[in-house]
Amino acid sequence: MLNLVRKPSGSARHLQTSARAAALIQKQKQHYDHVQPRAVIGGADVKKGRERQSERDVVRKTVKHVKRNELGVQLLSRELHSQIFRDLSFPAPSKAFVRIAQDHLEMHGLDPKQGSVLPDISFTLPPLLGSNIDEHFHRIGSQSAQPWLNIAKDFASNELPPKPDHWDIQSGWTKYHFLADGSSYSEHVEFPQHEGSAEEVLTFDVETMPTYHPYAIMACAASKNAWYSWISPWLLGESVEQQHLIPLGDTLSPRVVVGHNVCYDRARILEEYSLHGTQSRFLDTMALHVAVKGISSHQRPAWMKHRKSKETQKVRRAEAVEAVMELMRDAEFKHDQEDDENKREEIRRLRADLEESLPQLEAADTDAVEADLSSKRWEDLTSANSLADVAKLHCNIDMDKEIRNDFMKLTPEEITDNIHDYLNYCAQDVFVTHAVFSKVLSAFLDRCPSPVSFAGILAMGSSFLTVNESWESYLADADRVYKELDGKVKRRLVELAEQAKGKMGDESWKDDPWLSQLDWTPKVAAKSRGVMPAEQLDSTAACPSTVPDSSSRRKKSPPKAPKTKVFWPKWYWDLAKPKKDMPPGTLDVTVRNRIAPILLRLSWQGWPLFYSREHGWTFRVPGDAEFPTRFSQLDFYDPTDDALQNMRLKGGFVFYKLPHKDGEKANVGSPLGKTFMKYAQDGTLTSPGDEAKDALDMNAQCSYWISARDRILNQMVVWQRGPLDLQFNPPESSGEPRKWGIILPQVITMGTVTRRAIERTWLTASNAKKNRVGSELKAMVRAPKGYAIVGADVDSEELWISSCMGDAQFGLHGATALGWMTLEGTKAAGTDLHSKTASILGISRDQAKVFNYSRIYGAGMRHAVLLLLQSNAGMLPDQAQRLAENLYASTKGKNTHRTDLFGRKFWFGGTESFVFNKLEEIALSDQPRTPALGCGITAALSKELLPAKFGSDYMTSRINWVVQSSGVDYLHLLIVAMDHLARQYGIKARYLISVHDELRYLVAEEDRYRAALALQIANLWTRSLFAFKLGMDDLPQGVAFFSAVDIDKVLRKEVDMPCVTPSHPDPIPPGESLGIAGILDKTNSGSLWKDGRPMIADSPPSKASDQHNEGYEPPSCLIHRAESAAWLRAQATSEFPEIKHLAQQTSGQVIDTKIRGTYSASEGKKRGRPAKHASMEVGDWEAMQEVLKSGSLR
Structure with a gap:
């Protein structure tokens, strides 16, 4: 049920006239333009250093008739509200709920009267296709998902025909027909087709030889009608051209292609390299598996241990069977050799006993498999992501993947010699992939029942990127600059x-704390290291001018002088080790060599660095030195560290580890990594000269290129050339790019258990930074002539989603401190979340973001302590612990650690207590589902599969799932809304790529403003759906629209980023950035029509949309509303006795007054009384201020 209450008929929404709307919008636009300048392509009025803040940071003027709730949060204009939430409303929060919210805000220093004043935006929206926003999304999601959803379902329910027994070896496609009488035949076809039309669904797999080129050498496909094979002309020697793409035929008919890691196969399909796109959609069995039975990173170690244990048990069972078989053979041999009949009888009895035990041992293996299939342990119901692992889990199919290695190491001729075996291998992958698909598709649709989720992954599986010749210049320039910087440091x-x-020679190295660490054992330097024998070096000396008389007596030759040997210290001898493509004697020394910190004579706080095999990089301090530190003294037990141990025991020295971001247990592998750059800048890490700073600076500048270089250089770019037409328009002038190509990113649409997409290059690319070589990567994606890249970043997406879940307990936006700070807090007033955290910890606002987001994702106090210690080398652990405890007491609050109060453990007294209680309520429920689209959690994190004693285990992963999976819902909703609006209003926009909270489209130039408006409407609808599903019938104006939509010619984070880097010194001209008022101005007051005609006011959904309403069930939207005011008051208070009193009032039972433990660094577990030296009370602000005043955080 919706739990809705119909409004009185007198409150029917008012339909404004287009003339009044235009006048109002123009007035709002003038006010908006005054406070938020816009960047213009090629113009000079780009707002420098623009930070994406809502207009609330700058607009404070009083506007009459602005609609607000009881907590000062400005809501949608009446016109917009009436179009989205129609005539229905939820029961209003009680006065008690409102009063608790007001007290809660006041307790945390937040004043509802300080709410921002924003332009009261109004315009006519496209009509909803349903009675509410939820039904609307169900309908448009179904429209976007069809017909591919029905095609996929039908294919999953059908079996494939039998695999061919024989393969025809010919280039191109071969189709294998199987007739009803069991006979078969094959024929050459241009592409997979049935009855003259392209196949509408295929399971598809390609094989490549990466050491030669990235293109396919063979492929197999299967439909419900036939099998197909494809062989590259290059493999058969028919062509020297390597670039052979695989045709699938008709681009206009809907088609589903199924594969495991199907993005790899898609990149080898001819039709996908098209500017205009195709009607093919790709379903990845790996992504579907991850969504339903994937494993989180926190669980992987436990799962690996469990799998290893099972494999060990399997080996032992096999060994036991083999041992019995061996005994039986031995008994049989002895029986034949024995003459004594009594002994022969005894051997026969022994052999009979062995035979009787053998079936039991063999049955044990079968029982183990059956036990796995019926197991309720999470370790047995998940797997890694390879096809072999997934097939074993879902279908109990064992696969032999050894043959795959042949494609990596054999020659084309060797592959051709056994091509039938390799086609069988490829076909088996196709067969198994279809078997997996038949299982995981239905499981995914059960776990993610909304058609929006299915439609979202279809769109994301068709991403593409357009590049021109600047791509090739980028590769060359980045590599050149990297080699120049690296070469300078190497020299x-x-x-x-x-x-x-x-x-x-003088052995002065013995007294040098750095050089004495090296191995100075003399080693002979020979020819292999560039040292030539003396006689060869003298071969160019002048010949004697006189020739001896042939008749003179021959004199005895003098004895040969002994050869002069050249000795080097072993460490130097090792550096000169012969290397391929390097002249003999070349020293191979880089900042990544372990010897580099020693040659640079690095010191930590003035003390020399030493390398330990056991502890990584350490520093040595005299035992009598005054050196207060947070680090623990080290002992050395590894034999290779005997010299360090001797210095500790006999020399009176003390050793400490260099700090590591993961804590004291982790070892530092290199003090020249980019994380140590800040220590070089503040003088903590030093060397006698500037070499260390230069080396660290080079490492920092080149860190991105070093880590991403191979992935970037191996990007598969298909260029438009000759007969290969990618549908780019030819250049009309000499100044235009003459070369255009397409990259298909290797996006796994659901690569994590939270259903986030992953991709190793584009989704991990940093934004362009002036000191990072190659960081301009994304800006190399260019819009072709006649197109623009249109997109937006969702402002504080997951932070708002989390805070909205907390507000849902009240049924009121901004009712919690976190909710109000997210909606109304400003950087200028210091009332936003990041500013509050920064003030508590005495760090920058940007640094505070790391603490806030990690906490929202479920990270505990220990993580905050590590971040504090990492940010300040001089901070002591006790200081970091106290600050982290105060941060968590202020934000997350304290925990009751008992279930006899309101039936559960819960957080209280913090700005985020309401949020975390709601997140944990969802995460710990029997069937956790995201509030917006109702997507379920992966089986490995399900409560029913975790042992009872581990009921709250992997809590970080489970809370992270609630937040991030809701963020994925947000993205899917945006994509589906954009798809609907583009189709409905003829906007030429194609999905380009999304990076978590960024969404980008390639749009025809003439449609760029309509696409920008469609994005704003999509965001308004999406936020409204979240509010609706969380039991709130309105939306804050501050989050209704993107703060800006970017219209650009390149792919970048901000339109005014010049993208200047060491490898790209020339700035890129700015693009255009428009807020909602500017977009309304560009679209005739908000018209999505191409001719600009006014939008028609809200109308009932058309009958055509009824076919897309199948399976829709009205939601129960009030399930997140708190059951009582007492429960809200208990979360808001900071006093435990009050909680006890409230619980007693509610239950009528006497309750123990003791609070059982406080929040601890061990992820919220109960702990005992703190040690005396750390007796500072949680929430002791005066003590924390003393720490701040000491300057230790500065």
Whole structure:
């Protein structure tokens, strides 16, 4: 049930006239333009350093008749509200609920009277296709999902025909027909087709030889009608051209292609390299598996241990069977050799006993498999993501993947010699993929029942990127600059190595704390290291001018002088080890060598660095030195560290680890990593000269290129050339790019258990930074002539979703401190979440974001302590612990750690207590589902599959799932809304790519403003759906629209980012950035029609949309509303006795007054009384202020 109450008929929504709307919008636009300048392509009025803040940061003027709720949060204009929420409303929160919210805000220093004043935006929206926003999304989701959803369902329910027994070896496609009488035949076809039309669904797999080129050498496909094979002309020697793409035929007819990691196969399909796109959609069995039975990163170690244990047990059972078989063979042999009949009888009895035990041992293996299939342990109901692992889990199919390695190491001729075997291997992958698909599709549709979820992954599976010749320049320039910077540091390291080698003769290295760590054992330097024998070096000396007389007596030759040997210290000898493509004697020394910190004579706070095999990089301090530190003294037990242990025991030195971001148990592998750059800048990490800073700076500048270089260089770009027409318009002038190509990103549409998409290059790319080589990667994606890249970033997406879940307990936006700070807090007033955290910890606002988001995702106090210690090398653990405890007491609050109060453990007294209680309520429910689209959690994190004693285990992963999976819902809703609006109003927009909270489309130039308006409407609808499903019948104006929609010619985070880097010194001209008022101005007061005619006011859904309403069930939207005011008051108070009193009032029972433990660093577990030296009370602000005043955080 919807739990809705119909409004009185007198409150029917008012339909404004288009003339009044235009006048009002123009007035709002003038006010909006005054406070938020817009960037213009090629113009000079780009707002420098623009930070995406809502207009609430700058608009404070009083506007009459602005609609607000009881907490000062400005809501949608009456016109917009009446179109989205229609004539229905939820029961209003009681006065008690409102009063508790007001007290809660006041307790945390938030004043509802300080709410922002925003333009009261009004315009006519496209009509909803349903009685409410939820039904609307169900309908448009079904429209976007069909007909591909029905095609996929039908295919999953059908079996494939038998695999061919023989393969025809010919280039291109071959179709294998199977007739009803069991006979078969094959024929050559241009593409997979049935009865003259392209197949509408295929399971598809390709094989490649990556050491030669990235294109397919063979492929197999299967439909419900036939099998197909494809062989590259290059493999058969018919063509020297490597670039052979696989045709699938008709681009206009809907088609489903199923594969495992299908993005890899898609990149080898001819038709996908098209600017205009196709009607093919791709379903990935790996992504579907991850969504239903995937495993979180926190669970992987436990799962690996469990799998290893099972494999060990299986091996032992096999060994036991083999041992019995061996005994039986031995008994049989002895029986034949024995003459004594009594002994023969005894051997026969023994053999009979062994035979009787054998079936039991063999049955044990079968029983183990059956037990796995019926197991209720989460470890047995999940797997890794390879096809072999997934097939074993879902279908109990064992696969042999050894043959795959042949494609990596054999030659084309060797592959061709056994091509039948390799086609069988490829066909088996197709067969198994279809078997997996038949299982995981239905499981996914059960777990994610909304058609929006299915439609969302269809769109995301068709991403593409357009590039021109600047891509090739980018690759060359980034590599050149990297090699120049790297070469400069290498040359300096070589100089330092030569200088150090020179100390071998006088043995001064013995007194050097750095050089004495090296191995100075003399080693003979020979020809392999560039040292030539003396006689070869003298071969160019002048010949004698006189020739001896042939008749003179031959004199005895003098004895040969002994050969002069050249000795090097072993460490130098190792550096000169022969390397391929390097002249003999070349020193191979880089900042990534372990010797580099020693040559650079690095010191930590003035003390020399030493490398330990056991502890990684350490620093040495004299035992009598005054050195207050948070680090623990080290002992050395590894034999290779005996020298360090001797210094500790006999030399009176103390050793400490260098700090690691993951805590004291982790070892630092290199003090020249980018995380140590800040320590070099503040003087913590030093060297005698500037070499260390240069090396660290080079490492920082090149860190991105070093890590991403191979992935970027291996991007598969298909260029428009010759007969390969990608539908780019030819250049009309000499100044236009002459070369255009397409990259198909290898996006796994659901790559994590939260259903987030993953991709190793584009989805992990950093934004362009002036000191990062190659970081301009994304800006190399360019819009072709006649097109623009239109997109937006969702403002504080997951933070708003989380806060909205907390507000849902009241049924009122901004009712919780986190909710109000998210909606109304400002950086200028210091009332937004990041500013509050920054003030508590004494750190920058940007640094505070890391603490806030990690906490919202479920990270505990220990993580906050590590972040504090990492940010300040001089901070002591006790200080970090106290600050983290105060941060968590202020934000997350304290925990009751008992279930006899309101039936559960819960957080209280913090700004985020309401949020975390709601997140944990969802995460710990029997069937956790996201509020917006009702998507269920993966089986591995389901409560029913975790042992009872681990009921709250993996809580971080489960809370993270609630937040991030809701963020994925948000993205899918946006995509589906955009798809609907583009189709409905003829907007030429194609999905380009999305990076978590960023969404980008390639749009025809003439449609760019209509696409921008469609994005704003899509965001308004999406936010409204979240509010609706959480039991709130209105939406805050501050989050209704994107703060800006970007219209650009390149792909970048902000339109005014120049994208200047060491490898790209030339700034890119700015694009255009428009807020909602600017977009309304550009679209004739909000018209989505191409001719700009006015939008028609709300109308009932058409009959055509009824076919897309199948399976829709009205939701129960008030399930997130608190059951009582006492429960809300208990979460809001900071006093435990009050909680006890409220619980007693509610239950009528006497309750123990003791609070059982406080929040601890061990992820919220109960702990005992704190040690005396850390007796500071949680929430002791005066003590925290003393720490801040000491300057230790600065």
